[in-house]
Amino acid sequence: KQEVTQIPAALSVPEGENLVLNCSFTDSAIYNLQWFRQDPGKGLTSLLLIQSSQREQTSGRLNASLDKSSGRSTLYIAASQPGDSATYLCAVLLGSQGGSEKLVFGKGTKLTVNP
Amino acid sequence: GAGVSQTPSNKVTEKGKYVELRCDPISGHTALYWYRQSLGQGPEFLIYFQGTGAADDSGLPNDRFFAVRPEGSVSTLKIQRTERGDSAVYLCASSLLAGVGEQFFGPGTRLTVL
Numbered sequence: 001k002q003e004v005t006q007i008p009a010a011l012s013v014p015e016g017e018n019l020v021l022n023c024s025f026t027d028s029a030i031y032n033l034q035w036f037r038q039d040p041g042k043g044l045t046s047l048l049l050i051q052s053s054q055r056e057q058t059s060g061r062l063n064a065s066l067d068k069s070s071g072r073s074t075l076y077i078a079a080s081q082p083g084d085s086a087t088y089l090c091a092v093l094l095g096s097q098g099g100s101e102k103l104v105f106g107k108g109t110k111l112t113v114n115p
Numbered sequence: 116g117a118g119v120s121q122t123p124s125n126k127v128t129e130k131g132k133y134v135e136l137r138c139d140p141i142s143g144h145t146a147l148y149w150y151r152q153s154l155g156q157g158p159e160f161l162i163y164f165q166g167t168g169a170a171d172d173s174g175l176p177n178d179r180f181f182a183v184r185p186e187g188s189v190s191t192l193k194i195q196r197t198e199r200g201d202s203a204v205y206l207c208a209s210s211l212l213a214g215v216g217e218q219f220f221g222p223g224t225r226l227t228v229l
Contacts, residue, residue: 004157034217043119043206044158044220089157093218101213102148102171105157 002027006090006106013080014114021075021109023090028068031093031101035064035075038087038108047088048075080113087111117141119221121207127227128197136192136224140209147190148218149182150206158206164190165213197228 003026013019023033032051036044048057048064050073056065063076077084087110091103120139128134140147145166150158160174167187175181179197184190194201204223210216 036220041225043222044208046217046219049217091157101146102160102163102174103150103158103208103218104160107155107157 002030002092002094002104004090004092004104004106006088006109008109009107010110010112012112012114015080015082017080017113018076018078019080019111021077021088021090021111023073023075023106025071025073025092025104027094028071029094030068031095033064033066033073034091034093034103035062035073036089036091038089040087044089077111080111082113082115085111085113119207119209119219121205121221121224123224124222125225125227127229129229130197130199132197132228134194134197134226136194136205136226138190138192138207138221140188140190140207141211141219142188144209144211144219145187146210146213146216146218147184148208148210149190149192150208152204152206152223154203161192161205194226197226199228202226202228 007022035047050066061078066073087108089108091105095101122137147164149161152158163171164184179195182192206223208218208220210218
């Protein structure tokens with residue numbers, strides 16, 4: 001059974017700091033990996049999608065890497081801002097020969113960026 | 116709007132009642148997913164539709180839960196004889212391409228069973 005773990009569970013940093021969020025998964029047979037942001041009481045906003053054949057993706061101050069063989073992904077946030085405060089969720093897309101597919105999520109890292 | 120929409124945003128019901136939660140996916144997206152998120156947890160998969168058919172309903176907790184997508188667009192998640200343990204945020208997502216596509220989520224429906 002695929003398990004996704006995110007470390008740390010919570011992180012508090014001063015504004016301007018660069019930071020790394022970690023995600024690990026137990027089964028490397030994934031289609032892709034997505035990083036999401038969730039604000040309190042809100043839905044999920046997709047940040048980055050990395051296909052299983054890719055090593056990294058970048059969007060603005062965000063960079064996500066994927067090492068499928070070791071079951072790890074990192075989300076790097078450069079020059080953090082108070083508006084980056086949210087819970088960040090990592091999810092892997094699993095498939096099956098029967099045509100099913102589903103995202104398996106970690107519990108998230110709650111990030112607080114202090115002014 | 117262009118995103119996934121869900122109604123209602125909040126639903127409070129009494130134990131034993133029947134509820135329906137609606138999801139409008141992004142236009143043209145053939146894949147639709149339902150997830151459930153409990154407090155402090157990541158979302159958990161419930162069911163996946165490709166077009167009108169449920170390709171995988173293995174995440175539905177029991178036979179009180181049922182979902183339909185009769186015309187391949189709007190989907191309804193139905194919960195019979197609600198229990199307090201059903202209280203959670205129910206999230207819907209859609210994707211243009213199954214298998215490799217990015218999933219886009221709606222704002223969710225917060226269900227509270229008293």
